[in-house]
Amino acid sequence: MSTAKTSQNVTKDLDNFIEPERIYRDEVRRTAYSVDASMFDRVAKTVVDIQDEQEVVKLLEHARTTGTPITFRAGGTSINGQCSGSGILARIRGPFWNQTKVMDEGRYIQAWSGVLGAKVNELLKPFQKMMGPDPASLASANMGGIIVNNAAGMCCTVEQNAYATMKDIRIVLADGTILDTSDAESVAQFRKSHTSLLYKLIELRNELLSKPEVAERIKRKYKIKNTCGYAVNAFVDFEDPIDILTHLMIGSEGTLGFVTNTTLRTIDCHSFRATTLIFFPDLRTGTKAVSRWLETKAANAAELFDGPTLQALVNLPIAPKVMQGIDPNACCVLLEAKASNQAELQEKVDALSGAISDLEVLSDYEFFTDEEQCESLWAFRRALFPACVGNREAHESVLLEDICFPVDKIEEGVSELGKLFGKYGYIGGVHGHAFHGNFHFAIPVDLSTEKELHKMHQFLDEVMQVVVSYDGSLKAEHGTGYAVAPFVKMEWGQEIYDIMCRTKKLLDPFNILNPGVLINDDPTCHTKSLRVPIASHPKLDKCVNCGFCEPVCPSGKIASSPRQRVSLWRAIAHLKDSQPAKAMEWEKAYDKLGTDLCATDGICTTRCPMRVDVAGFVRDRRDQLASKTTKKIANKVGCSIGGATRGAALLLNGVALVQRLAGDAFMYKSAGLAEKIVGPSLPTWNAHMPKGAKKLPTTSSKGNDVVVYVPSCAIRTMGDSVHDPAESLAEVTLRVLERAGFRVVYPDNINKLCCGKAFETKGLFEEADNKSREMEAVLLKASENGKYPILCETSPCLARMRKVMDERLKMYEPVEFATKYLVDRLTLQKVAKKIAIHPTCSTRLMGLAEPFMKLAQQCAEEVVWPQDIQCCGFSGDKGFSHPQLNEVALATLKNQIQGCDMGYSTSRTCEIGLSLHGEVPYRNIFYLIDECMGSAS
Incomplete structure (x- = not known):
């Protein structure tokens, strides 16, 4: 069948059972969505998003009819090309694939193929259990890929991998038949309908067993890790052809069938650990130590680094001092032991130390049990990949x-x-x-x-x-x-x-x-269809397409992920030399997929081993696209920021008045009609749209310690909402600060100040820098060149201020300020409430997510931190201009905060979207501190 005919069939028939908006035929999106973590560059003829198992069955029927090959994909983190194909690329998307079920007090867990591996371990943590596979991509790999690759990891032994720990599996075969081994009726029906297939599997088994030396070799080779070829050990390990079939699926890389869900036996997750880094004079001594440790059965992990690897790491800031001038022949081992209690852990440490007591080591070593110190050693291990290829x-x-x-x-x-x-x-x-x-x-x-x-x-x-x-x-x-x-x-x-x-x-x-x-059959297939990188932009060139960024990116669910943006921009760079007209068309498409819908919060950078700044690139692109007129308007707005914020506040008050009088239903209908008339440039109204902010309250001259308070543009513009009436945040913040004994001062001309964050997000760098410099000068004066602390209640603004302003300024957002200055000054009485928190992207980037949780736990009886929520997708004003970004980012929020009375964050715009989609009012964390605040300590 010719490519053209196949393509026509694909185009014609898929619409019969998949919604058009989930079928991607244009070359730009096919190119973007085909990228995976491998070196290969195969672009699918069609990309589809499949939402449930029945669509898998229908897709297989379509493939059998047309002869079109299918590649199923979950997370796209496989690195050998197994999730890239040139036919139909079927991405599993939607809530059906994200189901989980913890069974028998955590002894087993059932997970559908779209569930993140890290999510499985999160669900098992309360039971002190985890699954056996622990690939480095656990936070971005989906269970479907982990199963069909038989992925392992640093600590996963052959006794703990998916093949060894699988209890049940649900699969769809190429003929569309579903087999679910957890369902006795399904198994019985399959035995009847597929007698011939099962018989032939037994024949293959008997053929192998008839040659003892072959069977013995298979057993021997699977005593070590092996994912080369099919899991032929299934023929040796099992007698029942159902067991043979289901275990062949493990590691089959989507070539034998589709895996819907898997039930795994879990392993113990020990609470105590001890970690050390030991340097040896040469590889022989290091490997001898490994053999001895293996005999003790006391260690859980031993990561060995040879001499050249150490040389690649020697100049890192986190490298141990012993590495300075280290012999090129030296090696080291990162060793870790785990136990269920301290006594057991000490026994293991003693055994490991004793096992190498007569071996030469290059320096003294110590087993660390403190979590932070243990993680610092593993950070050394994680730094290896970027150090080698950076x-x-x-x-x-x-x-x-x-x-x-x-x-x-x-x-x-x-x-x-x-x-x-x-x-x-x-x-x-x-x-x-x-x-x-x-x-x-x-x-x-x-x-x-x-x-x-x-x-x-x-x-x-x-x-x-x-x-x-x-x-x-x-x-x-x-x-x-x-x-x-x-x-x-x-x-x-x-x-x-x-x-x-x-x-x-x-x-x-x-x-x-x-x-x-x-x-x-092609002996050179590994050298064909290879991706050839090209210099496309300094902020993007280090990307290795690993896909670690994708789980935290909201726009990846509706447009393009950071990895896809990089891949597409590289494709455009290739086109510029050979097909400049086509490159220009692709740039326009790129801007719709990437530039317009990127939240530019930069949280993807925290997951990237190469620290690729895709958000920074998008801001650069927006700057490049901004017209002279746009930049002039930005300058005028910046010069009259006080009038702009008051004008916006008055407008919001007018809208809120109509909402209060006419109701939400009328407002939604009117807003929809207005959008049809004006177009998408009109901000989208929602029921949690804020009222206009009140004027800033007057500060008191009381208090011994000075704090400079900088109310952001956001809270000088946006107040409470019709559905959640409250005092202004500025009033609450002043009360908290004054109760803690602070004398609060505003910077001069506070109503005219702006940190520039709103301009920076849009790529309007010149005006962003103008406003930052203006604020910096005022803050230096107000704080007496950094003598007094500065508080800004909005985390994204504070993050920018720290990035661009004078280092003498001691600037804090709410969580860090409260932790450092308020907790010890106030008697915080826990409120009898169940609350939710949302650390903003800026909060996470500043390393304040965990402190946020600790602060909230000091203030409320029960605190929920929804782990499935990363970036909220509101992104300043994106929640008004592109509400679908906020909607998809918070699609699971409501279910994760069931029973919560309130939610708290540190950004007013984020709180609007959180309130809307969580159906629980969200406010700044200072409201919670105010509520549980007793007398001053």
Whole structure:
């Protein structure tokens, strides 16, 4: 079937069972949405969002009819190309895929394929349990991907992976049949309807068992991590063909069927841990220590870093002093033990120390049990990836490999890999999960020329030969994909490879499920359709497409995620040389998908291992697009900010008066009609639209300690709402400060001041800087050059002030100010309420989310912090101009704060959207402090 015909069929038939707005056919969005974490650049012919299992069944029927291949995708964090395809890319989206069920006091958990891995562990935490798989991508990988990749991680052993801990699974086969092993009736029906298939699975099993040496080799190879090829150990481990079938699904990378949900047996999550970093003179001593620790069974993790890896880390601020001038042959191990109590932990620490008492170490070491110190050591480990690839050129890709040696062959295997780096001129080292023999390396590679591509191919071929020579695993935990498909036969041999090929043909006779992944006849498929990076913008060039940013980005659910914006902008950069007219058209489409709908809060940066500033790039783009007229208007508004805020307040009061007299129903109807007449430029009205703010109250001259209070433009413009009448925030803040013994002063001309945040968000940098400089001068005067603390009740404003203003100024937002200056001065009496909190993006970026929770817990009996809510999507005025962004960001808020009396945050605009979608009034945290405030201490 020709590509054109297939494309026509795709276009014609999908509309019959999928809503048009969930089908993406235009080239721009297909390019953006096809990007994954791999080095491959396959663009799907069509991208669809599937909302439930029945759509999966219908999509498979469509694929069988048209011969169109399907690639299912959850989080898109797989790195070997297994979630990229050139047919239909089916993204699982919507609440159906986010279901979970904790069972038997946390001993088991059932999770649908769209659930984040981190969410599973969050649900299990109250039971002191966790799931076995712990990939580094846990906060961005979905359960579907974790299962079909058999993903592991730093601590996950082969006894704890998805294959070993799976209790039940619900799958959809290529013929559309659903099998649910948790449902006895489903299993019974399947045995009847698929007798022939089950019989053929038994035949394959018998064929393997008839050759004891083959069966024994399979058992031996799965004693270490292995995700290369299909899980043929299922044929050896199980007699029941249902068990064989379901375990073949683990690690099958979407090539044998679709996984709807999985029930896993959980493992214990110990509360006590001890962590240390130990340096050894050479690799031999380090691996000897690993072997001894393994025998004690006292440690949970041992991360080994070879000499070249340490050299890449030596200049980091968090690097231990012992690394200065360290021998190039040295290595180190990050060692951690966990236990259920302190006594047990001490026993383990003693055992681990005793095991290496006669080995040479380069410095004294200490086991830390303090959470902060333990995390600082793991921060050293997490810094490894950006340290290895952070200095790559913009045109270079990242080759990330994942291999496994038998534990007793670690030293030899790692040494041989080091020789290959030197032979091919690659700068890199080896690191990994030493207890499992599982090692990684990340090196920059240039794929822009045939010469460099051939060099990488030769290098990989020799790496594979080294691993196979020790009977290791070519892929330990990252899966096979396209990257290793040509080498599966090399690892397993013709006989076992044939079993894998026959398994694929048996379960996918139509060859519609991710063809070319895992099984591929093309010996060079791993060097084709590769993504060639290009210098596109300094703020974007370090992006490695990992996708860690996506779970916290609200616009990714309706337009584009940070990763997709970067990928699309790079595609435009490629087009500019060859097809400039097309590049211009793509730029227009890009602005609708990315520039217009980005919240620019920067929270994605906190998840990015390379600290890529996509929000900063979007602001730059907005500055580039802003016309001279727009910038002149911004300047006029900035010069008359006092009049602008009072005018807006009067307008809001007028709207609120109509709302109070006519009611919400009338307002919604009128607002909808007005939007039709005026167009989308008209701000969208909602029932929690604020009234205009009152004039600032007069400060008192009482109090011993001075504090400079800077009410933001937002609270000088927006007051309470019709549905939540309250005193003004300025009045409440003054009362709290004065009760705490402060003499409050406003800066001169407070009503004319602005930090510039509103202008910065829109990319109007010149006016933003004008206002910042103006405020900075006034604050220096009011605080006597930083002598007195400064409070701004709006976190986003304060974050900008800290970023651009004089470092002498001691500036605080509400949480930090209350923690530092109020808690000890006031007697806080907990209110008998259940409350919710929302740390804003700025609060999180300043590291104040946890302190916010602690402060709230000092003020209320029960505090809910909805973990599924990240950026609220209001983004200054985006909640008025693009309300869908706020809506999708807070879609799950209402269910997460059931029973809460009030909600609290530190940004007035964020509170509007939170009140609307949470259906609980949200106010500034100072209202809560005021309510539970007793007499001054």
